Amino acid sequence: MSMKKLDDLLALVRVRAGQRVALRQRDPDGEACLKYIDKDAAPQALGLLCRKLAKLQEIIYAEHKHKILIVLQAMDTAGKDSVIRHVFGSLNPLGVRAINFRAPTLTELDHDYLWRVHAQAPGKGEFVVFNRSHYEDVLVVRVREYVTPQIWKRRYEQINDFERMLCAEGTTILKFFLQISASEQKKRLEERRDNPRKQWKFRHEDIEERKFWLQYQTAYAAALTKTNTVWSPWHIVPANRKWLRDLIVAGSVVRALENLRPRLPAASGMDTEVEIPAVD
Ligand code: ATP
Ligand code: MG
Numbered sequence: 001m002s003m004k005k006l007d008d009l010l011a012l013v014r015v016r017a018g019q020r021v022a023l024r025q026r027d028p029d030g031e032a033c034l035k036y037i038d039k040d041a042a043p044q045a046l047g048l049l050c051r052k053l054a055k056l057q058e059i060i061y062a063e064h065k066h067k068i069l070i071v072l073q074a075m076d077t078a079g080k081d082s083v084i085r086h087v088f089g090s091l092n093p094l095g096v097r098a099i100n101f102r103a104p105t106l107t108e109l110d111h112d113y114l115w116r117v118h119a120q121a122p123g124k125g126e127f128v129v130f131n132r133s134h135y136e137d138v139l140v141v142r143v144r145e146y147v148t149p150q151i152w153k154r155r156y157e158q159i160n161d162f163e164r165m166l167c168a169e170g171t172t173i174l175k176f177f178l179q180i181s182a183s184e185q186k187k188r189l190e191e192r193r194d195n196p197r198k199q200w201k202f203r204h205e206d207i208e209e210r211k212f213w214l215q216y217q218t219a220y221a222a223a224l225t226k227t228n229t230v231w232s233p234w235h236i237v238p239a240n241r242k243w244l245r246d247l248i249v250a251g252s253v254v255r256a257l258e259n260l261r262p263r264l265p266a267a268s269g270m271d272t273e274v275e276i277p278a279v280d
Contacts, residue, residue: 001037001045006251009036013248015234021224023217023236028181030238033248042243049250050090056254057127059262061095066260067122067171070129070253073139074178075216076206077188078239080131083178087250088129095125101132113137113155114162121166134159135175138223143215156226167231174256175232176249177224178239182213 012032015021037045060066070088072080084098099120108116114134122128138159142152163173180188189210192202209216228234235252239245 001041001048005036006045007255009033010235010248010252010255013235013237013252015224015228015236017228017230017233019225019228021221021228021234021236023179023221023224026179026236026238028179028184028238028240030241030244030248033238033244037244037247039241039243042247046086046243046247046250049247049254050087052254053087053250053257054090054092056257056262057091057095059264060127060257060260061092061125062264063262064125064265065170066262067124067166067169068127068257069122069166069171069173070127071133071135071173071175072129072131072178073133073135073176073220074239075180075185075213076209077185077192078178078180079242079245080178082242083176083246083249084129084131086246087253088127091127096127096129097122098129098131101130101134101136113141114158118162122171124170134162135223135227139216139219140209142219143212156223159227160229160232163227163229163232172256172260173232174253175227175234176237176252177220177234178237178245180239184240185210185213 057068060068072083074080088096088098097120101117104113104116117130117134120128120130138152138155141147142149167173189202189206192198192206224234224236235248237245237248
């Protein structure tokens with residue numbers, strides 16, 4: 001796959017600045033993407049991107065300058081876990097952390113909603129993937145009415161300010177919404193219910209959440225519209241096709257990291273002529 005084709009493909013999923021997101025107008029099958037890549041060519045293209053990603057991450061780790069934050073948000077079964085395994089699984093574990101955000105504990109609830117999130121933000125040279133995130137505080141929290149509208153409405157701006165601060169302090173933030181259709185989710189939930197190898201993932205709460213599908217779509221559209229910023233952009237990834245989903249996330253991250261132009265640190269303060277002493 002050429003760079004030009006990859007960039008054209010990635011442009012389809014990036015939310016433009018100031019764009020109002022209407023999820024019904026987005027295609028979770030990603031038919032328009034098939035002009036650029038087909039399923040047969042995908043494994044090779046993904047392999048290449050993952051090798052590039054691993055190299056970039058090694059340099060970022062060595063350079064100890066940039067902080068990388070990837071945010072994954074999606075409805076249940078859209079494949080957040082799979083993306084973490086397929087795309088970020090080949091990175092050096094020393095420089096990577098994947099963080100699950102579940103329903104807050106009592107201690108977390110005693111603090112502001114960004115408290116637990118800020119504590120997990122990446123340090124210099126570090127690569128952090130959020131499996132769910134502070135966005136749950138304008139998604140599930142809004143849909144299930146855990147706080148009043150007055151409270152969740154003011155959070156978009158607070159989130160933008162928080163992310164702007166992280167960015168100003170050297171963090172590169174890339175946010176991905178993995179979009180599946182309601183019918184695809186039904187198929188995947190049935191598979192989890194019926195396939196003994198997948199049953200460990202099946203949870204009754206997922207069935208309850210699914211009943212709120214439309215409310216979630218509204219909440220996602222609002223979050224994507226209000227928090228798509230220059231310093232922390234959203235990508236809406238068609239996720240009904242798993243191979244396309246993985247390729248788009250990998251490609252978007254690789255291109256963004258290449259733009260940072262990370263460099264291995266020079267051998268400063270070290271005499272490169274120094275003899276390595278013999279000890280035998
Ligand atoms: P899978 O897609 O494999 O089911 P998951 O991300 O749904 O993975 P779970 O452990 O099943 O993982 O669910 C985590 C749950 O925690 C979600 O239902 C999510 O809505 C909830 N959660 C996360 N953050 C918050 C929050 N701030 N407030 C309330 N609930 C939250
Ligand atoms: Mg779940």
